[in-house]
Amino acid sequence: MNKLVFAGLLLALPLSLAAAPQSLNVPLPAPSAASPAPSAAAAFAQLDPAQQRQRRSDYAAWRALPEGERERIRQAAARFAALPADQQQRLRVQFQAQDQAFREGWRLGPQLGAEFPKLHGLFGFVPPQQRDAVLTVLRQLSPSQLAQLALVAQRTPPQERDSVRSAFLAVPAAERDTWLKRQAGQ
Amino acid sequence: MTAVPAPVSSTAAGALSAFLRGVERRALVVAELQCGDPARAEQTLVAVMRAFAAVASDLPMAQWPSRFWTLLGQRQALREPATGQWPPSLAGLGEMAPLPRLALLLRVGGSLDEGIATRVLDVDEEGYQRLLATACPRDADGQPDAAAWRALAEQVQLRVRDLPAKRLQQLQQPSAPAANNQAPASSWRAPPRDERASTSSKRRRPNAKPRWRGPVILLITVAVLLLAALGWRHWQGRALTADGPLPEGVVAEAGPVTVEALPASDVRPAAGSDAQASEDAAMLADRDYPLLAEADMHAWSAAGGPLPVDESQPKPTRPEPVGAALETSAADE
Numbered sequence: 001m002n003k004l005v006f007a008g009l010l011l012a013l014p015l016s017l018a019a020a021p022q023s024l025n026v027p028l029p030a031p032s033a034a035s036p037a038p039s040a041a042a043a044f045a046q047l048d049p050a051q052q053r054q055r056r057s058d059y060a061a062w063r064a065l066p067e068g069e070r071e072r073i074r075q076a077a078a079r080f081a082a083l084p085a086d087q088q089q090r091l092r093v094q095f096q097a098q099d100q101a102f103r104e105g106w107r108l109g110p111q112l113g114a115e116f117p118k119l120h121g122l123f124g125f126v127p128p129q130q131r132d133a134v135l136t137v138l139r140q141l142s143p144s145q146l147a148q149l150a151l152v153a154q155r156t157p158p159q160e161r162d163s164v165r166s167a168f169l170a171v172p173a174a175e176r177d178t179w180l181k182r183q184a185g186q
Numbered sequence: 187m188t189a190v191p192a193p194v195s196s197t198a199a200g201a202l203s204a205f206l207r208g209v210e211r212r213a214l215v216v217a218e219l220q221c222g223d224p225a226r227a228e229q230t231l232v233a234v235m236r237a238f239a240a241v242a243s244d245l246p247m248a249q250w251p252s253r254f255w256t257l258l259g260q261r262q263a264l265r266e267p268a269t270g271q272w273p274p275s276l277a278g279l280g281e282m283a284p285l286p287r288l289a290l291l292l293r294v295g296g297s298l299d300e301g302i303a304t305r306v307l308d309v310d311e312e313g314y315q316r317l318l319a320t321a322c323p324r325d326a327d328g329q330p331d332a333a334a335w336r337a338l339a340e341q342v343q344l345r346v347r348d349l350p351a352k353r354l355q356q357l358q359q360p361s362a363p364a365a366n367n368q369a370p371a372s373s374w375r376a377p378p379r380d381e382r383a384s385t386s387s388k389r390r391r392p393n394a395k396p397r398w399r400g401p402v403i404l405l406i407t408v409a410v411l412l413l414a415a416l417g418w419r420h421w422q423g424r425a426l427t428a429d430g431p432l433p434e435g436v437v438a439e440a441g442p443v444t445v446e447a448l449p450a451s452d453v454r455p456a457a458g459s460d461a462q463a464s465e466d467a468a469m470l471a472d473r474d475y476p477l478l479a480e481a482d483m484h485a486w487s488a489a490g491g492p493l494p495v496d497e498s499q500p501k502p503t504r505p506e507p508v509g510a511a512l513e514t515s516a517a518d519e
Contacts, residue, residue: 044470069485121200121203
């Protein structure tokens, strides 16, 4: 009661009225223990809420990959598992040392991940409603189209990114080559 | 020493775009409620974003918020707004003088801390508090009305939250043809800073309140609220002890509301987290779950483990702008 009164008092003071927090971190309850993979579930329950959210988004990204890309990753994981511990550690360190934006790009799979640093300007921050469309289109592009798109991304000033991205998404597949050539030439 | 122009790497450009994205919603509401004219606010904000993008690469990121809001706050459209229109719930804003209104909006809409707000408003701490005190709504007796302030702040916050995405997209549309833009640009571009600062301080002087008034009003507000709270608590305590023993299961009574302890078995996760739990179970059962945590690294190694080019180093293969090269060699001499 006392605390409530005091909190109410603080809120009422004009000068203590800071803006509402941008986001609230509400801890999520641990999932029920009766899940099919007890060891994975136990390990997952040990993670803190932020790590759990991260794992869920990793899984969403994984499910969004085409099966071919998933298979490449499975094979790479198997090769990695076969390496001696010190080599595994070296690769981990080398990868972790990279910029976060670079690392996140690889969640898009081996093919798009390789182009992602160059596409980041145009596709690094995409409104949620455009996300699926962007991924679908990007996965349809040939390597040369991707290279041209990378040029476009690098030449687009920040304030025009959203309009250029929307324009690109609206181009029919058959006209993408022309559009990319024209846009990259600008 | 070599003066190398700050390289605009894709990371820096990404950071700029992320910064603008983070700030545009609040900035648009502040500008709009300051001008009382959505179209003018948009026009102003677009110009500010453009101006900011041009200088951001020369600034450390720590200075971005202060520079961005200063560019916005110094615009003539915000400093000397023409008569505007405010929604009925925020009609009080229209009755305020522009500067106190801006101080209030920067605080409750822009969520700026005092340090940045004082720089944007070009006032010292005391001046800032005085502006806020002036902006604070009054009750019938002319006393600061804390509840009205809070309601005002909530209305402004609500606008920030509910701003349609379409309005924000309009900000990012390329502006109308340059020729069209040229004429208004000079009219709504703010005059040089020092000139404006002196005129606005001159204008403030005649009706400026004595310096001690703001803090005194605040102190009185605090004292009144404290007294009210203590009185209420005292009355609550008496009311509680005056009643007989509480019925079984009742923890406490607060006026008309009876507070009861929930039985432990009733504490269940909400329906939303049930769905979450079953999604989690599906994820954990997936045979690929064990490689998820490092799927990014495996994708990288599947692609041959390429490392990004270090864009912070000047590369001889990339032609530098002639001007930059000259500047560098001049600085070397």
